[in-house]
Amino acid sequence: MNPNTPCLPLVLLTLALSGCGLAASGVPRASAAEAPTRPNILWLTCEDMGPHIGPYGDKYATTPNLDRFGTQALRYETVWSNAPVCAPARTTLISGLYPPATGGEHMRSMVRLPSSFKMYPQVLREAGYYCTNNSKTDYNLEEPGQVWDASSARAHWKNRRTGQPFFAVFNFMITHESQIRTRPHVWVHDPAKAPLPAYHPDTPEVRKDWAQYYDNITTMDNQVGEKLKELEEAGLSEDTIVFFYADHGSGMPRSKRWPCNSGLQVPLLIRIPARYRSLAPKDYAPGAATKRPVGFVDMAPTLMSLAGVQPPSYLQGHAFAGKFEAPPETLLHGFRGRMDERYDLVRSVRDQRYVYIRNYMPHRIYGQHIGYMFETPTTRVWKELFDAGKLQAPQTYFWQTKPVEELYDLQNDPDEVKNLAAAPPLRETLERLRKAQQAQAAKIRDVGFLPEGEVHSRSLGSTPYEMGHDPAKYPFERVFAAAELASRPEAGDLPKVVKLLQDGDSAVRYWGATGLLIRGHSAVEAARTALRRALSDGSPYVIATAAEALGKYGNAEDLEHSLAALRTVARPDGTDVYARIAGLVAIDELGKKAAPLLPLVKQLNQPIPGAPVRTKEYPARLVESITSNLEK
Numbered sequence: 001m002n003p004n005t006p007c008l009p010l011v012l013l014t015l016a017l018s019g020c021g022l023a024a025s026g027v028p029r030a031s032a033a034e035a036p037t038r039p040n041i042l043w044l045t046c047e048d049m050g051p052h053i054g055p056y057g058d059k060y061a062t063t064p065n066l067d068r069f070g071t072q073a074l075r076y077e078t079v080w081s082n083a084p085v086c087a088p089a090r091t092t093l094i095s096g097l098y099p100p101a102t103g104g105e106h107m108r109s110m111v112r113l114p115s116s117f118k119m120y121p122q123v124l125r126e127a128g129y130y131c132t133n134n135s136k137t138d139y140n141l142e143e144p145g146q147v148w149d150a151s152s153a154r155a156h157w158k159n160r161r162t163g164q165p166f167f168a169v170f171n172f173m174i175t176h177e178s179q180i181r182t183r184p185h186v187w188v189h190d191p192a193k194a195p196l197p198a199y200h201p202d203t204p205e206v207r208k209d210w211a212q213y214y215d216n217i218t219t220m221d222n223q224v225g226e227k228l229k230e231l232e233e234a235g236l237s238e239d240t241i242v243f244f245y246a247d248h249g250s251g252m253p254r255s256k257r258w259p260c261n262s263g264l265q266v267p268l269l270i271r272i273p274a275r276y277r278s279l280a281p282k283d284y285a286p287g288a289a290t291k292r293p294v295g296f297v298d299m300a301p302t303l304m305s306l307a308g309v310q311p312p313s314y315l316q317g318h319a320f321a322g323k324f325e326a327p328p329e330t331l332l333h334g335f336r337g338r339m340d341e342r343y344d345l346v347r348s349v350r351d352q353r354y355v356y357i358r359n360y361m362p363h364r365i366y367g368q369h370i371g372y373m374f375e376t377p378t379t380r381v382w383k384e385l386f387d388a389g390k391l392q393a394p395q396t397y398f399w400q401t402k403p404v405e406e407l408y409d410l411q412n413d414p415d416e417v418k419n420l421a422a423a424p425p426l427r428e429t430l431e432r433l434r435k436a437q438q439a440q441a442a443k444i445r446d447v448g449f450l451p452e453g454e455v456h457s458r459s460l461g462s463t464p465y466e467m468g469h470d471p472a473k474y475p476f477e478r479v480f481a482a483a484e485l486a487s488r489p490e491a492g493d494l495p496k497v498v499k500l501l502q503d504g505d506s507a508v509r510y511w512g513a514t515g516l517l518i519r520g521h522s523a524v525e526a527a528r529t530a531l532r533r534a535l536s537d538g539s540p541y542v543i544a545t546a547a548e549a550l551g552k553y554g555n556a557e558d559l560e561h562s563l564a565a566l567r568t569v570a571r572p573d574g575t576d577v578y579a580r581i582a583g584l585v586a587i588d589e590l591g592k593k594a595a596p597l598l599p600l601v602k603q604l605n606q607p608i609p610g611a612p613v614r615t616k617e618y619p620a621r622l623v624e625s626i627t628s629n630l631e632k
Contacts, residue, residue, distance in 0.1 A: 282325075
C-alpha cells in the first residue's frame with residue numbers, strides 16, 4: 001500500500017462525517033440553514049490612523065465610503081488601542097490581555113503565553129468558524145499552535161466550507177507611517193489647509209506630511225468601499241457583522257509611540273445587521289454614537305461573545321456586545337515600553353474627559369532618537385528647529401525631559417499640551433486617576449517594571465505571565481514601590497533611594513540606580529560610593545544605569561570608572577541582546593564623553609547569535625546613532 005494513501009476505514013470515516021455534517025476533526029459543519037444563527041464577522045482595519053475620518057466630524061478628510069458606512073453603524077467615540085505602536089497593540093488584540101502582564105509590551109519582543117491560554121482565532125475555530133487574516137500579524141507572542149485557518153495575502157473568507165461561518169480580517173497598509181513620507185507624491189489635499197496640532201511647528205514639510213496622511217486615508221477609504229461592495233455582491237451583508245478600526249493613533253510624531261490620547265485614540269465603527277440585533281449592545285442604532293469606553297483588550301472577549309462563546313476568565317478585557325456583554329468599564333489604560341532601540345516606561349489612564357500620564361523615566365526626553373521615526377520629514381525639521389532655538393512652547397516640549405505626572409483636559413485641550421497635574425482644582429481628579437493607574441499595575445502584575453532582559457531570565461522554564469504571578473520570582477510590591485520612589489525626584493528621600501542599591505533583588509537595585517540618575521548631579525555626588533560599588537553588580541542593567549549616572553554627572557575619575565564598566569556590559573562577545581541595548585543606550589547618553597569607546601562601539605553592530613530575530617536590528621541602530629554623534 002502506498003504510505004501516502006489513507007487506509008480505507010479512514011476514508012469511509014471521513015465520508016461518513018462529511019455526510020452527517022461533521023468535519024474529520026469532529027467539529028460540527030455549519031449548513032446554509034444554520035448560518036444565520038451565528039453571524040459572520042468581518043474586520044476591516046487600517047494602520048497608524050486616529051479618528052481623522054468623516055464619521056468623526058473631520059472636515060478635512062475625504063472618506064465617502066466610511067461616511068456612508070457610518071450612517072449604518074454604531075460609532076464608538078472613546079476607544080483606545082492600549083498601545084501606541086503596532087506590535088504591542090496587535091499583541092493586545094490577539095490575546096485579550098494587557099502586554100505588560102504577558103511581557104509583550106516592548107516593540108518587536110517575543111514571549112510565550114501560558115500553555116492553557118489561547119489566541120482568539122483558536123477559540124473561534126474551535127466553535128466552527130473559518131478564520132482568515134489578510135495578512136499582518138506582528139504579535140509579540142509566540143503562536144501557540146495553529147492560530148488561523150489561513151494567514152497570508154491570499155487569505156479570504158471565500159475559501160471556507162459551504163455554509164461555514166467566517167471571521168475574516170483585511171488590513172490596509174496605505175495609512176502606515178512609512179507611506180506618509182513616500183516620495184514622489186502628488187498632493188490631493190491642500191497642505192495649506194491641513195489642520196496642525198499645537199505641538200507641531202507650522203512648516204511646509206509638516207503641512208505636506210499631514211496632507212499626505214489625509215491623502216492616504218482617502219485611498220484607504222476606497223479600499224474599504226471595495227471590500228464592503230464585495231461582501232454585498234456575495235449576498236452576505238445581512239449575515240455579517242462588520243467592524244472598522246485602526247491599529248493605533250496617527251503615524252505622525254508625538255502620536256505614534258506615545259501613550260497619550262493622540263497616540264491611542266482610534267476610530268471604531270460596528271455595523272450589526274437586523275437579524276443579529278439581539279447581539280448588539282443596548283445603545284446600538286445605525287448612525288448613532290456611544291461613549292462607552294472600549295480598549296483593544298476588549299476585542300477578543302467581544303468576538304467570542306458575538307460567536308456565542310463565553311470568554312474565559314483569564315481574559316483581562318470585557319465583552320461590549322454579544323451574548324456575554326459585560327457592564328461597561330469607566331477607564332481605559334495605555335502603556336509604553338521599549339520603542340525600537342530606546343527604552344522608556346510610561347503608563348496612562350483616561351476617563352471621558354481627562355488623560356493621566358505617569359512617567360517612570362522622566363529623565364528621558366519624549367522624542368528619544370528612534371531611527372525609523374526620524375525618516376519622517378516632520379520629525380527631522382522639528383528637531384532641527386528646536387536645536388536652532390527657533391521654537392516656543394508647546395512645540396519645544398517633545399525635545400525636553402518629562403514631568404513625573406501629566407494631566408490633560410481633553411474637552412478644553414484636545415492636543416494635550418497644557419499639563420494640569422499641578423492645578424489645585426484638579427487635585428482630586430489627579431489622585432483618582434493616579435490611584436487607578438497604580439491599582440491597574442497591581443491587578444495585572446505589570447512585569448514592565450523589570451528590565452527587559454529580566455522579564456526573560458526570570459521566566460526560564462515558565463512564561464512572563466506566570467512569573468509575574470509568582471511572588472518568589474517577581475516580588476511585584478517591592479519592585480513597584482522602588483519604581484514609584486525612584487521616579488519621583490521632587491521628594492526628599494535620597495537616603496531611601498540609595499538604600500535601594502543594597503536590596504537583594506536586582507530589579508530593586510536597578511530602580512535605585514535609576515533614581516540617582518534621575519536626580520542628577522547632587523544625588524550622584526552624595527551617592528558616589530554606592531554607585532561605584534554598583535558598577536560590580538551582578539546585573540548588567542544595574543551596571544549600565546550606574547555607569548550612565550557616574551559618567552554623566554560625576555567627576556573625571558567617575559567617568560573613567562563608568563567607561564570601564566560599560567566595556568563589560570556592551571562587549572563584542574556578549575550574548576545578551578538586552579544588556580547590549582542597555583549598554584549602548586548609556587554610551588549614547590554620555591555624548592562626547594564616550595569618545596574613548598568609539599572603537600568598541602563599531603564592533604557592536606553585528607547580530608548576537610541566538611538573539612531573538614525581532615531585536616537584531618536595534619543594537620545596529622544604536623551603533624549608527626552613537627557613531628554619527630561622536631564623529632561629528
